[in-house]
Amino acid sequence: DQQVKQNSPSLSVQEGRISILNCDYTNSMFDYFLWYKKYPAEGPTFLISISSIKDKNEDGRFTVFLNKSAKHLSLHIVPSQPGDSAVYFCAASGSGAGSYQLTFGKGTKLSVIP
């Protein structure tokens, strides 16, 4: 049973436009959410996170939105750049349990076309 779902395996966006990556979760105990970015032959790199007490967190071109009632979060990249082409993983944890174990989605491959 997948607790974190990224239903779009891939996404193509023109350079300069907005990229929107979506993620759904099923476990109501999750209260901390992260996005990781992964280039080929490298490990995932932390990008941005959001706590369940917030509904938005922004860092430069990257914004994460959380809709707790829908158990849905999204990552917006504006404007998209060719260097953003990578696989993006959504991850969730229930920090209230006292540990920071991450449950990952399957990832969405973003391609930004120049």
Place this chain on the structure above:
Amino acid sequence: EAGVAQSPRYKIIEKRQSVAFWCNPISGHATLYWYQQILGQGPKLLIQFQNNGVVDDSQLPKDRFSAERLKGVDSTLKIQPAKLEDSAVYLCASSQGTLETQYFGPGTRLLVL
């Protein structure tokens, strides 16, 4: 600051052979994680250490996988004997504490033939 180091980067073995992976976390990071990432999937946690003690190994196939973190710094993950389905990327991550951001190494890509 140096990142998480892993070796080897690639390994090809035949089924039923043994293999070991090594991880050196970021200096000062008390928590260390091993993940398995099968092609097309997200990383799955195998084991989590806090210093040299195991916090969670509930998803580690203990009949063939073992891991240790002697002295609370470096860690090794071993598979003995390997099966075809063990072909994956094995990622090591570390964090300052159990509720802190995890930083990943480049991974070891294992192919079992």
